[in-house]
Amino acid sequence: MSGTYDSGAEKLFIEDNFPVWKSYNVKNVCTSCAARNYPETKHSPTTSKTMIASPHLFVSFLCLTIFYYASSIILSSIQYNRKTQAFGCGKIKKYRHYDPILGLDFALSMRKAFQEHRWLPWQKELYRDQGVKTFTATFLGSRMIYSAESDNMKAMSTAKWKDFGIQPLRLDNGVTGPFHAIGVSNVDGEMWEFSRNLIKPYFTRDGYSDLGRLKVHTDRLLSLVPLDGTAFDIQPLMQRWFLDTSTEFLFGKTLNSLTYPTKVKISIAMVDVMRGLRARLQMAKLMFLHYDPVWLRNVQTVKDFIDANVKSTLAERSKCIASGNKSSRTDLLWDMVRQVQDPEVLRGQILAVFVPSNDTTSILISNAFYALSRHPEVYSKLRKKVLALGDQELNFEKLRSISYLAWVLNEVHRLYPNGILMVRQALTDTTLPVGGGQDQAAPIFVAKGDIVSCNRYLMHRDLDIWGPDAEEFNPERWREARPMWKFVPFGGGPRICPAHVLVMTEASYVLCRFAQRFEKIEAKDDRPYTAIMRIGPSNMHGVKISAVKDEKATL
């Protein structure tokens, strides 16, 4: 189907083969949500006039409610324990709450850690205090299972992946609602399969092996590096570089923010969109209380940007059909409009790639500069390997041939993973392989509706896996290390990040070009890495470095 201009056939493909699009009617909104342009949430309708006949009636009503609530908690706990036994599972250690009903103590502690930019150290302390790698806690009324066991992450990603979903956490509860967006990163089942197939040809073809696409933006980036040894912050430059390469890749038109810095405002809006999405995800059952006008304004900015691109791409397609000409466009949106023409569907689908792509590769590369500028011996070794390739243009195969480059990037992924957590909700009663019983070795029971949060950050710094120097930046460890599922920066199984080869290629290319031109780089900021969370951690203080140009460098 892809690649045809037969609009009738394409319409059939969408409407008849995927009736799911019709069944998910975003216009079906409740009135209070509609007023805020939110999709239907699961809250029940409220009556506008609540009559309390008498204090007695009120007290009886209150007692009944408390009784009902208490008995349902006891019943569900009995049921849960029975099922744990029936499934042959061990008990999971429980977090000791002050507020076991809503878990407000836990939520407030997490909120404080966020506000103080201590979310990563807080994770470490939390697990250390529990003394185990898997435990349960209540988070705003939901039972959460926290785990830093790679076997559990592996099972959720592969053997048991159909038992766990993303959609209830991101779409059904309205987290991504203000976009009215349905796309690969917020749906499950048939809709996910459709969405993944829509982007698959794009990510699996060898488009990303064309490094020419990166050259012009990287030349611009390098031309902005001060040559007189002045300190500069490479993090915002990388953000602009990534915006330029990714807008070209996704929409066929670069924003050229390295040349026109004000264009970066869309990236800044996206960072705020992600902040809001994270807040909404964390509010869980209380998400309907989220109202943040700044966030909504930024959502609108991003929506307008996407809609303008969708509109012009659809118009270009119509022109091509009318004239019989072929377009030279090879971007993802162009690929998509050949398969789908509904602007709302297109917005959702392209957003679902734009959101997880935003500021990911750029942060990976900035984090690499952070580490390399503090480890001159590693930079110098990397440079030697790169220079050994000679003066010819870099290509995909050459980049892949430098194992040391892969080790450096692996080490950056390990210490600063972009996806800290893998969070899923159980769609059915199921089990995970470890974390139960006295020794934590028994399987654990996961009831339908439970939320499991697997922690990549802790796995990547686990002394049991990496040894006593787990906190150190040491690319040499990759000479021997074969961690398999203990190191999955891009996830694994059917929902693995579709862009993993693209990301590694782009990051490798930038580091190589930098190493070809600059003899040395030096850190210009002694403050410790203080992670603020976007999609992944980035340094709150930026990445301030200085660079010394190799006078002989011609590239």
Ligand code: HEM
């Ligand atoms: C440093 C860069 C990146 C890292 C570390 C990363 C990591 C990840 C991880 C861990 C997941 C979740 C996998 C899972 O749930 O098992 C994911 C999903 C995804 N990523 Fe990336 N990613 C990066 C960059 C990108 C870029 C640049 C794009 C797009 C151009 C992208 C597109 C996606 C999409 C669409 C998904 C959802 C896949 C699905 O649910 O089927 N990512 N990524």
